[in-house]
C-alpha cells in the first residue's frame with residue numbers, strides 16, 4: 001500500500017510529487033511585497049515585515065532553486081516538537097545547511113539530502129532545493145525540502161546555471 005505524500009507544512013513548496021510533478025518542478029515558495037519588493041520565507045501572508053515599508057500586497061513567488069552554502073552543521077539529536085519524527089525510531093543524524101539565495105538576498109535553512117555528510121560541505125558550494133522526505137508513518141509520507149550539492153564548486157558551468165536561475169526570479 002502506498003502512503004499519501006503530504007507536505008509537512010502547507011504552502012512552503014511546490015512540485016514535491018504530491019500532484020505527480022517531477023523533481024525539476026520543485027520550488028520553495030515565499031511571498032514578495034508589492035511596495036518594497038522584500039521576499040519572505042517562511043512566507044508572510046499578512047503584513048510586510050520591512051519596518052521601513054508603508055505596506056504592500058504580498059503575493060506568492062517561487063524562490064531560486066539554487067544557492068550557495070552560507071553555513072552548515074549536523075544534527076545529532078532529535079529536535080523538539082513541532083519537528084515531526086517517530087520517537088520509536090532511532091534518530092538518524094543529518095546535515096543542516098544554511099543557503100544564501102543571491103536574488104532574494106536571504107538565507108534558507110534546510111536538511112542536506114540523504115548521503116550528504118559534513119565532510120562533503122564547504123562554505124560557498126552551490127546547492128539546489130530538491131524534494132525530500134522528513135518522516136513516514138503508516139499512512140503518510142511527510143515531504144519537505146532538502147539541499148543537494150550540484151557538483152564541482154565554482155565551476156564555470158555551475159556559475160552560469162546559478163546566474164540563469166537568479167535571472168528567472170529577478
Ligand SMILES: [Zn+2]
Pocket residue numbers: 033034035036037038048049050053054055056
Ligand atoms: Zn514591503
